[in-house]
Amino acid sequence: MATKKFILEVEEGRTMCHKCPFQTIDCTEEIYNILDCGNYNLATMRIKELEEIK
Secondary structure (H helix, E strand, O other): OOOOOEEEEEEEOOOOHHHOOOOOOOOOOHHHOOOOOOOEEEEEEEEEEOOOOO
């Protein structure tokens, strides 16, 4: 089975609640504390595939 690696890119800043991509979840749960919406603008989140270095 092949696996792929990804990079999550997000800009520094503050996420405005009305632009938050996680509006439908309870962000107070500990599992979601990985990304701090007070320090990162989650609306700018991008996922990129990590390219292998040969």
